[in-house]
Amino acid sequence: MKTFAKNDFYFQLTIFVVISITVIIALLAGNEKIIWLFYFGIGISQLVSYLIRCSYNYKKSLIFKIYGYLILPIFPSLILLAIFGNIDTAAGVFIVIPIISFFYSPILAVLYLIDCHSFYKSQKQKP
Template sequence: MKTFIKNDFYIQVYFLVGGLLSIFVGIAVGWGIMPFYFIVGIPQLISFLVKIFQKRKKSISYIIYGLFIMPVWISFLIMFMFKNNHEVTNFFGTILIVSLLYSPFLAILYVYDNYKLYKYQK
């Protein structure tokens, strides 16, 4: 458990820094800042899902992160599945657009929560 917490913290920091660097690369190649969301978001989603099944008390910031990020990934899947149904995609697309504003803050919150957990374990 201690090893997972330590490794998870360092992996999240690594991907956060990589995501920040991907902003510059993405702008240079014409993708904009979109690579940041996937480079940072996918490892955080995996970490979040692994932690759901751990028998550890969940922090308030972990719960807040889950309440705001899980609808984003669910909306992304629904948008992919119903790409030709505009009534469905308009609603879930709105969720995705709004999440572009708050997900970078949640990414930082998640890394900070991992940091507190890591320091608590030392």
């Protein structure tokens, strides 16, 4: 698990930094649509990491649990929105979660990096 914690932290950090710099440069150049790369690029990599870490048996931190409760509903709601988007009532229900998450997911992305770092440090100290 030490190896996974180390690789996961550095992978998440690299993805976060590279995508953040790419998005900032693109926004300065006038490309507003690139912002979705931040949300989906970082979001999908963190979601995969989160699901892998869920399978490990260790004491999960409070940040880890909050991240899961707030991020996991986004992807199913986007899928359901894509399936039932042509029905006005269903679209109204399924669009609420992604719109709200648009504001809090960048904060959660940073918190997840902090949690990955603390998980890596805790695994590094084990013999």
